[in-house]
Amino acid sequence: MIRTATVDDVPVIHAMIRELADYEKALHEAQATEEQLRRALFGEHPAAYAHLAVSDEDGEAVGFALWFLNFSTWRGVHGVYLEDLYVRPERRGGGHGKALLAELARICVERGYGRLEWSVLNWNAPSIAFYESLGAHPQDEWTVYRLSDGALAALGGA
Numbered sequence: 001m002i003r004t005a006t007v008d009d010v011p012v013i014h015a016m017i018r019e020l021a022d023y024e025k026a027l028h029e030a031q032a033t034e035e036q037l038r039r040a041l042f043g044e045h046p047a048a049y050a051h052l053a054v055s056d057e058d059g060e061a062v063g064f065a066l067w068f069l070n071f072s073t074w075r076g077v078h079g080v081y082l083e084d085l086y087v088r089p090e091r092r093g094g095g096h097g098k099a100l101l102a103e104l105a106r107i108c109v110e111r112g113y114g115r116l117e118w119s120v121l122n123w124n125a126p127s128i129a130f131y132e133s134l135g136a137h138p139q140d141e142w143t144v145y146r147l148s149d150g151a152l153a154a155l156g157g158a
Helices: 007-023 034-042 096-111 125-133 149-156
Strands: 002-004 049-054 061-072 077-087 116-118
Touching: 002 096, 007 034, 007 049, 007 061, 007 077, 049 096, 061 096, 077 096, 096 116
Parallel strands: 077 116
Antiparallel strands: 002 049, 049 061, 061 077
C-alpha cells in the first residue's frame, strides 16, 4: 500500500534517508535533520513531497519516495524529479519500489506532467536493472554538475 506521508512520518523518513545514505556509502554526507525535513515537506511553502510504502500486515513503513517538481522549458510543463527512492533491504522484492514509482507516474499523468526523472549511481546494478525493467532509459548524453559547500559560497558571494 502507498500513502502520502504526514508530518508524523518525518522520523521514519529521516531514518530511511540515513539508511539509504549508508547503502550508498555516503552516510557522512547525510546532514539533513528531522526539523529540516519537517519544514521542507510540511512547512508554510512545501518544496518537496513524500510517499510511503507501508506493509499490508502491520502498516509499518518499509520504503519511501521523496520528490519535487521541476520544469521543462522544451515541453512547457512540470515534471517530477525523484530525489530518493528507498525500500528497506529485508522488504525488497515485494513490489514496494514499483508501487512507489507507479504512484509518481500516476501523479504525472493525472496532472499533465511531462516527465518522471531521477538519478542512479553507476555502480548500483540492481537498481539500474529494476528501472530498465520498467521501461526507464538512462540519459547518458547528459552529465550532472553540482556546486556545493565552498564552491557554492564562493560563487554566491561573488
